[in-house]
Structure formats: C-alpha cells, structure tokens
Amino acid sequence: MSTSTAEHDSYLVKNWDTETLILHLEEQSLKLDDDDLGILRNENITGQDFLDMTKEDFQNYGFKEGPVMRLAKEAKALKDNTK
DSSP states (O other): OOOOGGGOOHHHHHTOOHHHHHHHHHHTTOOOOHHHHHHHHHTTOOHHHHHTOOHHHHHHTTOOHHHHHHHHHHHHHHHHTOO
16 A cells, blocks of 8 residues: 555654665655665665755765656655645
C-alpha cells in the first residue's frame, strides 16, 4: 500500500533513518535506480536532512538531472506538508 506524502507529519519524517526514507521514496515511484539509492545510503541522508535539501544539494551529491528534479520536488512536498 502506498503512503501519500500528505499523510506524514513533521515529527515522523524528521525521525526517518536512511532506509525508511528510501522506502518512502520507492513508494512514491520516483524511478530512482540503484545508483541514486546508493548515494542516499553512502551519504547517510535521513528524513531530517532530506527535508532541507535543494536541487543544488542533490546535484552536489552527484545525482543526475532527472533524479535531482524528482527528489527536489519530493523534498519540497514533504516539507510543505509537515509544517
């Protein structure tokens, strides 16, 4: 069962570890590949980190432009829905 972005509150998202964040992103069908997920794991990106990330942050970590756009959009949606 997919969990919509709007269903998460700030406390929950901020406390996600890297694997929980990855599970959420996979549920959102963002078409991330193993390289993308590997970057999240290698950099230990957590829910708290993800909420504050921008396109530039994702680019600096080495994501390609497509995933950058999708991840930045998801980060903004989560942040906007957790205030």
